[in-house]
Amino acid sequence: MRTRKLFWHIIPTNLLVTIMALLAVIWYSEATTRQFYINSLTSELTSSIHLISPQISNMMMAGTESELNSLCRRIGQESKIRITVIKSSGTVIADSEEYPANMDNHSNRPEVKLALHGQIGKAQRWSAAIGTKMLYVALPMNYKNNNQQAIYILRTSMPILAIDQQLHRIRKNILAGAVLISMLAALLFIIVSRRLSRPLEELKIQAERFAQGDFSFPFTSPPLSSEVEALSSAMNRMAKQIQNRLNTIIRQRNELQTILNSMAEAVMVVDQEQNIVTINAAASRLFGIPTYKAEGKNIQSLVRNLKLNRLLEECLESHKPISGIISFNRAGNEQFLQGSAASLREGNTNLGAVLVFNDVTKIKRLENMRRDFVANVSHELMTPLTSIKGYSETVVEIIEEEPEQSKEFLKIIIKQSDRLQAIVEDLLELARLEQETENSEIALAPGQLLSVVTASEQACSAKAKQKGITIITNCAARLTTNMDSSLLEQAVVNLLTNAIKYSENNGQVEITCELCESESDKEVAIMIRDHGPGIAQEHLTRIFERFYRCDKARSRKSEQGGTGLGLAIVKHIVQLHHGRVRVESSIGQGSTFIIVLPC
Numbered sequence: 001m002r003t004r005k006l007f008w009h010i011i012p013t014n015l016l017v018t019i020m021a022l023l024a025v026i027w028y029s030e031a032t033t034r035q036f037y038i039n040s041l042t043s044e045l046t047s048s049i050h051l052i053s054p055q056i057s058n059m060m061m062a063g064t065e066s067e068l069n070s071l072c073r074r075i076g077q078e079s080k081i082r083i084t085v086i087k088s089s090g091t092v093i094a095d096s097e098e099y100p101a102n103m104d105n106h107s108n109r110p111e112v113k114l115a116l117h118g119q120i121g122k123a124q125r126w127s128a129a130i131g132t133k134m135l136y137v138a139l140p141m142n143y144k145n146n147n148q149q150a151i152y153i154l155r156t157s158m159p160i161l162a163i164d165q166q167l168h169r170i171r172k173n174i175l176a177g178a179v180l181i182s183m184l185a186a187l188l189f190i191i192v193s194r195r196l197s198r199p200l201e202e203l204k205i206q207a208e209r210f211a212q213g214d215f216s217f218p219f220t221s222p223p224l225s226s227e228v229e230a231l232s233s234a235m236n237r238m239a240k241q242i243q244n245r246l247n248t249i250i251r252q253r254n255e256l257q258t259i260l261n262s263m264a265e266a267v268m269v270v271d272q273e274q275n276i277v278t279i280n281a282a283a284s285r286l287f288g289i290p291t292y293k294a295e296g297k298n299i300q301s302l303v304r305n306l307k308l309n310r311l312l313e314e315c316l317e318s319h320k321p322i323s324g325i326i327s328f329n330r331a332g333n334e335q336f337l338q339g340s341a342a343s344l345r346e347g348n349t350n351l352g353a354v355l356v357f358n359d360v361t362k363i364k365r366l367e368n369m370r371r372d373f374v375a376n377v378s379h380e381l382m383t384p385l386t387s388i389k390g391y392s393e394t395v396v397e398i399i400e401e402e403p404e405q406s407k408e409f410l411k412i413i414i415k416q417s418d419r420l421q422a423i424v425e426d427l428l429e430l431a432r433l434e435q436e437t438e439n440s441e442i443a444l445a446p447g448q449l450l451s452v453v454t455a456s457e458q459a460c461s462a463k464a465k466q467k468g469i470t471i472i473t474n475c476a477a478r479l480t481t482n483m484d485s486s487l488l489e490q491a492v493v494n495l496l497t498n499a500i501k502y503s504e505n506n507g508q509v510e511i512t513c514e515l516c517e518s519e520s521d522k523e524v525a526i527m528i529r530d531h532g533p534g535i536a537q538e539h540l541t542r543i544f545e546r547f548y549r550c551d552k553a554r555s556r557k558s559e560q561g562g563t564g565l566g567l568a569i570v571k572h573i574v575q576l577h578h579g580r581v582r583v584e585s586s587i588g589q590g591s592t593f594i595i596v597l598p599c
Contacts, residue, residue: 045137266357315341384416444482456492475513502532
């Protein structure tokens, strides 16, 4: 329904009422005035009848109709009143305006009929003889005719055109006054309506500000009326309460958002149609979805995972908490999530569900590493132990019969014992390094990389000489870093030993030290390159795990073998120096191990 302003409710209605009241007053005043003039004129005509009736009666008794007609004309001219004498039969015997012979029988005239019944006859009608509207008054009169009482009707009349003209002038004056009064009333109504509507318009503007959340300007109404003042006070109280509640809601929302964003767990809230309502920062990072793009979108269009969708659907259908492990590939890497879904309800109404995800990828990988480590360490320990046990039993049986063979077996036992001892020592060394990494117990001091590289080269020179391998060193004396020289030397020796082990005879190994500068900091890199068989790409991410074997054939190619812990030890030593280590390799192109340390 179309609504109008208050102005259009007040002005037309009140103006219409005023005009109708004025018209009623005009009509009543005109009718009253007209009736007053008619009554006055009727009284004047009645008085005139009583004044002239004696003369007319004498003339009627004398029986001189011509003189009677002359008398009526003379009196009519003097008094400006038309006088008519009518017999009881209705025949006109005298008239001050017309010849009686030319006039019709008047017995059917209303005023004559009333007079014949002994009443005062009054009538207003159009006179065809004169051509104007007339007021007639007729009275019955007695006279003696041949000593008998006879009745005649004496009628006087006067035009009422003057009354109409006077009433017309009065009507014009009244109408002019009414128009003026209407204009003044309209102006007054406009002023009043503006005074009434202005505070209401200001209230409307302020209410719109309140609706937009702007409560900084409270409404102050002029002292127009107690109702408007009470309304403005109620609006101000309402605005204050709304502002307090909004502040509470905003504070609670910010607290909730802060809590959600500070949580390590990924949290998502979806409605009954599986559209995302809220997503925290952890979920945005986990699924790679910007928050502004996620809200309002269907979760299946953003996260395409069958297990997650089944988990959510089961929760929405059963209204019970559901949990499970969800796996999916992201950027080529397998990721594991511990997902939990709980129904979001308000009374008996199901509003949606809350999803909480914990990234358990590292835990899964650690479990796999632990499992692999147990399997590998068991294998690595069982191999020498099996050899030691087998050869020991054989020696016991043949030591007297075949002393030379027993001597060879004892050498093998000693060799396997040494290998077993090396594994245990590396495990203990790795445990010590892990403990120092956790407790940050190592003390670092500035030192030259050249001294570490030179010491490492000397430590590995014998092994290199056995295979005819040349070690080429390129390291400037100016390159320094904060280090524990013995630990860093151990890391370089481990890498250099592997490079020599997996290089072909009469080959070469390069050790290069470089300064790496960036906008934020400076770093030094130690690069050890061999020209061996190389490492496949799928093994590069796990090469530094304990007992991880890329290729059994490659790892067993050297007769010296290895403990499988050397690269893990290198990784922990580099971490103790706040650095990082990586490998670059491809099949048939050799491998380059790079240690990067801060200056």
